[in-house]
Amino acid sequence: MTPRSSAHSFWRASSSRCSASRSASPMRTFLLALLALAAPGALAQAAVTVTVANPLDQPRPDAVAEVPWATLSAALPGLGPDAVRVIDPATEAEVVSQPLDLDADGTPEHLLILTGLWPNETRAFRVEAVAPDSAYAPRVHAMHDDYRDDMAWESDRIAWRTYGKGLWEADEFQPLVSSGIDVWPKRTRDLITERWYEKGHDAYHIDSGEGADFYSVGTTLGAGGTGVWADGDLVRPENFDGWRILADGPIRAVFEMDYGPFDAGGQSVSETKRITIDAGRHLYRQESTYTADGPVPAVVGLVDRPEGVVASTRDGADWTWLALWGPVERKNGGHGELGTAVIVPSAALGRTAREGRHYLATVDATPGVPVVSYVGAGWTASGDVDSVADWWALLDAEAARLGAPVVVTVGE
Incomplete structure (x- = not known):
């Protein structure tokens, strides 16, 4: 941040004197009215x-x-x-x-x-x-790719996407059944999602100078996907079947997706997910609101990666984070290290644990009440983080910001 000068400029009113009759002429009355205004x-x-x-x-x-x-x-x-x-x-x-x-x-x-x-x-x-x-130049973007039925969103730091049911109908793609979240690491401050989709599926998996899709999701939660823990197992919704973009920059992008209903331990569950991403942030906010007959044992999680990861958590008074750090998948020239993380309110957190291929944070959800979490990623090639210690420090700073929002005062 560049230090700002503490000097202030002031507007000074100037006036001129003129001689006029003391009588209350119509012209004088008019001028007085203007001065009053x-x-x-x-x-x-x-x-x-x-x-x-x-x-x-x-x-x-x-x-x-x-x-x-x-x-x-x-x-x-x-x-x-x-x-x-x-x-x-x-x-x-x-x-x-x-x-x-x-x-x-x-x-x-x-x-x-x-x-x-x-x-x-x-x-x-x-x-x-x-x-x-x-x-104003936008620093965030949310978009729907009609052909693939993907939702993609980004800040000037990192990009993400997830999958709609229309993906099942595209002949050249596998009919992927997944509500997982994909990370698109980038090493530019430009907004890239529109351009990468225009390049095509094969091209955006290769880093030609801006980054690439080096992250594998498949039928997992990916980075920050949500699900339900039922009968000792992770139950994931299928691809989204409805979407709405509510805001698209320049500072904040907001959109919603609808999932379900799906069966979770004999209970029919539907989810509406609202995602919010702000300029300059490595993390986005997600609010999952569930429709069900009873409480929903919700989870948000991170998938393990083939190259191995370092898993860590930090319990805070207000917010707790769960993070992974490890090499980017080396397919298609993948390079560098990638951190992923979820941050959840400490008061709502049930537990954090590794279950199968996932590291999970559990939250007991009440139908109709949003479950809030933050999901993030950082790549060494971006210049924002160089090590796992940097990633942890970034998450500590984000948790501190969440625990102490800026104070806004109007009219004082």
């Missing part, structure tokens, strides 16, 4: 100040502040999805922002602001009911 009180609603504070003793690059839209709209009547921008008053530069309207009703739930914060730093921003000067 220009008074500070009349312009109080031209902008709203939002402060964002980092409660941690660690830097917070690419912090996303969620500002309630209703609070902003009450203070700025002209605010709209196409009429909102955020200004850094220290530089008068625009700050990347995103109105987030997940229910597509035309009224956002939040305004997202992307910023960087030093340890314990508080920054102030000015929100205006004005259109941005230009579109």
Whole structure:
């Protein structure tokens, strides 16, 4: 993070004097009315100040502040999805922002602001009911590949995909029955999913300079897939059969997928999974909401890899992580080391264990109540992590961020 100057610029009002008759002429009355409109009180609603504070003793690059839209709209009547921008008053530069309207009703739930914060730093921003000067470059993307019926998503750090039932109908592909999560390690900050699909299945399995699909999923959970633990066995849903993209950058991408119903120990279970990925992050958030007649012993897990892995866990007061680290599969020129991980709320965690080919974290789910977890991956060739110690440190930092969100204040 580049240190910022603490200097601030101030707008100073200027006035000029002119001689005029003391009589209350119509012209004088008109001028007084204009001056009244220009008074500070009349312009109080031209902008709203939002402060964002980092409660941690660690830097917070690419912090996303969620500002309630209703609070902003009450203070700025002209605010709209196409009429909102955020200004850094220290530089008068625009700050990347995103109105987030997940229910597509035309009224956002939040305004997202992307910023960087030093340890314990508080920054102030000015929100205006004005259109941005230009579109912001996206740093996340979610897409559906119609031909394969894949869902793919990425930040500027890492990419992922999973499979829909339409994959069974593509003649040149095996009818893979899997709800597992595939990792696409990349070594570029560019968004690559659209381009890799255009290259074709064989081409994106070979690293031509940007990374490649070196990760094997098959009929496993892959990296962060979900399932149900029933009668001493892992039960996985089949491929998704419904999808919806709710937001697509520039700061945050959100989409949902539907699974099931499927049988889990004699209980019919359906799952709706919402995935959220933010700019600059190696991890995405997933919320699994189950439909069933009774409690669901849910699991989220990581598959072992042919080259072997180092497995580790860290129990925290708020969040616990389960991580793997080992060589990338050496097929098609695979190279480097890859870390994968899941982070779950400590209060909800049942146990972590190795079961067969998987390392699992269990959570007892109540139907209709989302089960939250975070899933991540990091590759040495990306330049973000060089060793397993780096991977553990990244996960510790992410768990700390989750346990101490940024503090947002509006209008003070």
